[in-house]
Every structure is written in structure tokens, then in C-alpha cells.
Amino acid sequence: MAHRPVKFFQVGSFAAGNRLLEEAERSVQSDRERANALTKGHRACQGCGEALGARYVLDAALRVTGGKLIAANATGCLEVFSTPYPESSWQLPWLHSLFGNAPAVASGIAAALRAKGRTDVRVIGQGATAARSTSASPACRGCSSAATTCSTSATTTRRT
Amino acid sequence: MRDQLEGSRAIARAVAACRPEVISAYPISPQTHIVEALSDLVRTGELAPCEYLPVESEFAAMSAAIGASAAGARAYTATASQGLLYMAEALFNASGLGLPIVMTLANRALGAPINIWNDHSDSMSLRDSGWIQLYAESNQAAIDLHLQAFKLAEELSLPVMVCVDGYVLTHAVEPLELPAQEQVDGFLPRYEPRQVLDPDAPVTIGAMVGPEAFTEVRYLAHAKQMHALDLVPEIASEFAGAFGRPSGGLLRRYRTAEADTIVVALGSVLGTIADVVDELRDEGARIGALGITCFRPFPLEEIREALRHAERVVLVERAFAVGMGGIVGQNVRLALQGQPTVVYDVVAGLGGRAVTTRSLRRLFADVLEGRLEPNRLHFLDMDWKLVERELHRLQERRRSGPHAENILRDVGVIAGRSH
Numbered sequence: 001m002a003h004r005p006v007k008f009f010q011v012g013s014f015a016a017g018n019r020l021l022e023e024a025e026r027s028v029q030s031d032r033e034r035a036n037a038l039t040k041g042h043r044a045c046q047g048c049g050e051a052l053g054a055r056y057v058l059d060a061a062l063r064v065t066g067g068k069l070i071a072a073n074a075t076g077c078l079e080v081f082s083t084p085y086p087e088s089s090w091q092l093p094w095l096h097s098l099f100g101n102a103p104a105v106a107s108g109i110a111a112a113l114r115a116k117g118r119t120d121v122r123v124i125g126q127g128a129t130a131a132r133s134t135s136a137s138p139a140c141r142g143c144s145s146a147a148t149t150c151s152t153s154a155t156t157t158r159r160t
Numbered sequence: 161m162r163d164q165l166e167g168s169r170a171i172a173r174a175v176a177a178c179r180p181e182v183i184s185a186y187p188i189s190p191q192t193h194i195v196e197a198l199s200d201l202v203r204t205g206e207l208a209p210c211e212y213l214p215v216e217s218e219f220a221a222m223s224a225a226i227g228a229s230a231a232g233a234r235a236y237t238a239t240a241s242q243g244l245l246y247m248a249e250a251l252f253n254a255s256g257l258g259l260p261i262v263m264t265l266a267n268r269a270l271g272a273p274i275n276i277w278n279d280h281s282d283s284m285s286l287r288d289s290g291w292i293q294l295y296a297e298s299n300q301a302a303i304d305l306h307l308q309a310f311k312l313a314e315e316l317s318l319p320v321m322v323c324v325d326g327y328v329l330t331h332a333v334e335p336l337e338l339p340a341q342e343q344v345d346g347f348l349p350r351y352e353p354r355q356v357l358d359p360d361a362p363v364t365i366g367a368m369v370g371p372e373a374f375t376e377v378r379y380l381a382h383a384k385q386m387h388a389l390d391l392v393p394e395i396a397s398e399f400a401g402a403f404g405r406p407s408g409g410l411l412r413r414y415r416t417a418e419a420d421t422i423v424v425a426l427g428s429v430l431g432t433i434a435d436v437v438d439e440l441r442d443e444g445a446r447i448g449a450l451g452i453t454c455f456r457p458f459p460l461e462e463i464r465e466a467l468r469h470a471e472r473v474v475l476v477e478r479a480f481a482v483g484m485g486g487i488v489g490q491n492v493r494l495a496l497q498g499q500p501t502v503v504y505d506v507v508a509g510l511g512g513r514a515v516t517t518r519s520l521r522r523l524f525a526d527v528l529e530g531r532l533e534p535n536r537l538h539f540l541d542m543d544w545k546l547v548e549r550e551l552h553r554l555q556e557r558r559r560s561g562p563h564a565e566n567i568l569r570d571v572g573v574i575a576g577r578s579h
Contacts, residue, residue: 068359073366079366079368083364083366083367085370085372086367086373090364091362092359092362093361093363093365094362094363094364094365094366095226095230095357095365095366096367097223097227097257098223100219101219104215104219104223105224105227107213107215107227108184108223108228108231108235109230109231110227111182111211111213111224111227111228112182112227112228112229112232115181115211116209116231116232116233
């Protein structure tokens, strides 16, 4: 990511962004090519590392899979701030089940896709998701660090 | 096709005929033979396309079923006893999300004390998990209920638990009518999900719902269960049309016409009860039996109607709520509100204790001749001597020791003396 002198521009409304700037002055967030898997308006705190981490990982994953991606999310901050009913920040198919079972849920999704011959679709899950699932990952319940390179680490997730 | 085979294998074949696309399971007695047989059918390619996930726990089994179902696959699992409790958190999740998973429960007691044999403690403990609960009276019923369960689950988008008595049914070898694949294909259409994880039409499943809509979403789950009260009989009559035999439905009446005494029960014990009813009918007693096939949703109106003319209702229950009493009894009493019916609660067959025709004859004779006190909790074939010895021991000394070990020792002493 190249350095950009201007990072933020207040447009005088609830929306914040820098798409009104000249192309050359814009930051990476407003790149036209950005997938924006986890779109704006969610309720994470300003500067939340988890939101940023999740978005980077999802954007990259969406790019390499050509948009053929399904997410399995554990209970925790990410799930709470991104999906308060009736809003959702997720631009890709997304399932949240429980605190400690995202890997197993992701395995189930992957199995369903295999059974249906959908070899083009990939599954991304939270918490050390493995091909054949194990919830014995050392990450805390709901920890997103393993799959989403979250910078907030397991210490910030708690039962909600 | 008629074949002589074990209940578990018959259930596995019935499930396979329903073409599940994902099976995730962890083995536990007495469910093991069911999932072993299914994994074999997947291995040999007889059941295809199907993915069998040998997961690391029952919690993972239900979780994988949740993922598979949300991804649009017909998903199945099976468990028993402790396994059901281990997946408890995921059971509520599957029903709350409205995922039409079908699960066989090979009914088994709950520990402690650890016991692998049959009763209904497991399914009764999770009767309010939002799953539809169907109880099989025989292995033929178990086969037929599974075919109906998939149809019911998918029409409602709700999970269905088919409860089959462990060992008594799962391990019994008998001649059974297995459905032909074409028949099942004609009866059970392809699964068309109401909600599916699809990259071409992304949706968010399992969002956080606050006070503004939580009650409404919960009510929808209730409304769907209430709708099942109409659908269960409809599917049963469709089944009878397709397969030429009656099976399923909310209730099953056995010789209840003009009966002044009706015995209410769930599961395989109904077979023994029917034998005793026949004997007593031959002797002139006006007795009948009512089997509850669908316990959740609870068919309140239908039970009220079925018991309307009974003077006495005897509940034979394979589980009970400690500190309260009969579980089915509490529910049936609601159906009898305002009626002068006398109700007897009898707990029988816990932890695999055989419920014999002899004991039931004695029990029903006690009821008919007014020797059993109504509205009190009774236990069939209870060894009161053993219980009193242990209660006495509790009073005698502080460190009285573990109940199970004391009683096992007493059983030895008492048995020793009798020889």
C-alpha cells in the first residue's frame, strides 16, 4: 500500500470517505477495484483492528476466488458489530452459528458444496478452520485471528 | 421390499433412500449401528452423492449439519443420551435458524449414574429445544417416520428428531418393509431451501437480533411448530397413499372406542401395552391405549378429543422430572383441563428395566379396582426395600457414600439372601 497524504475527507453527511477527491489523492479504502466485502456503516469502534483485518482478508479471498466465497463466523465482536438486525455489512454469503463451532460449521458448508459438485466455491471460517474441522483450536471461542489475521487478538473477544 | 434385518440397519437404509447429501455423526451406543451402516453405504458408493463427516464430537456433528443445511444440502445426523446433551447448544441454534436437519435419536438414559440402556430421559430433557419430536412405536414406524420427517422438516424449514427406543428397537432383528427407491423419490421431492448460502445471491444467516424483533422471530418458530399440527396428519395420509400402509400422524388410538380407561404412552412400550389391553378387553374391561407419536408440537386439542370420554387416564412414562413428576403427564393434564378425568402417573422402564406384560397387568388391575392413588407419582416395579435401606443409611451417618455403589452392594446382599 503506497503512502497517501490525504486519508480522510468529511463530506458533510453521515457518510465519510474520500471518493470525492482526485484519483491520485485517494487512499486505498476508496479504490474502485476494492471488493469491500465488509461494507461501511457497521458498528465497530473507530480504528477497530478486527474490522480492518476481516476486511483485508475477505477482500483478498474474494479476489482470488472470483467472488465465489462463503463465510462462517463465530459469535463475538465481529458478528455483533457487523450484523445488528436489520442491517448487515456482509457483501458475501455469511453464516453465524455459535461461539465455539465455526470450524465445524465451515466443514459442513464445504461438505455440502462437495456433495453438490460446487468445486468453484470456497469457504472461509473463523478460528483455525481445518478441512475436516476441529474445535480444539488454541484460539479462544469466537477468536477471529486464525482466519482473519485480526490484530485485536483473542483478548478482546468475549461472550456477548 | 420385505427383509429381515436389524432396526438400526433398516433406519440407515430408510435414511439413505431419502438421499441425504451430508451426514455428520459421532458414534455412541445405541446409535452406533445406524451411522456405521450409513458410512458404509457412502463408502461403497451406494449412497451418492453424499459426504460423510466423521467428526470429533456430537457438538461438531450438529454444527456441521447446520453448515451443510444452510448451504442447501439435505443434512442428517444421529445420536443418543450424552451425545444429545453435548450438542444441546447447537440444537437450539439449528431450530432457531430454521434449518431442516433430520436426526435419529436412539433413546437412552442420562447419567449419572451412567447407564447405556433405554429410556426417554434424553429426548425429554430437550423437548423444548425447538425441534419437532416424533416417537417410533416399532421399527416399521421408525422407517416410515424418517421418510415423513424429511418431508415435514423441509416443508416447514424446521429440524425434526425421530426418537427410536435404544436396543429395544435399534438392536431388534425382525422382518421389515423397506421402501423402494422409486417410491421414496416419488414421495420426497428434491430439497428446495428457503434460505441458502449462495455467492450469486448473498444472504446473512444468523444475524444479531435485539429487543426490537426478538419476540417476533421467536414467535415465528412457534407458529411453524403449530403449523406442523396440520402438516403431520397431511403427510401421514400422503404416506399411506404412496406406501399403502398407515404410519405417522399425531396420535395413534388403540381400542379406545367406548373405553373408560385409556393408557397414554410414547414409543415401543405401546406394543406391550397393546398386548395387555387385548387381554383385559377379552376379560371384559373397557380399556384402550393412546400413543403420542408427535410430542412436539404437542397436539393438545387432539389429545383432549381422544381422551374426552375416558374416566381414567394412566400415563406410562419412560422418564420423569426429578422434583416434579411425570413430564408427559404435565402436558396431558393441560389437555384435560376442566374435565373430571382421574389421572394416574406411572414411571416405568428407566435405564432399560423391562416393562413386562405381567407388571402392566398388575398396574392396570390396580387402577381398575381403585387400589392406585391418583395424582401421585408411581413407579412400576420399584424395589422399595433397596430405596428404604439407602434412605435409612443417609439418616444414620454423614459419610454414607455414593448411592449407586451402596445400592449395588445391597442388590448383591438381598439377592444373596434369597438363595
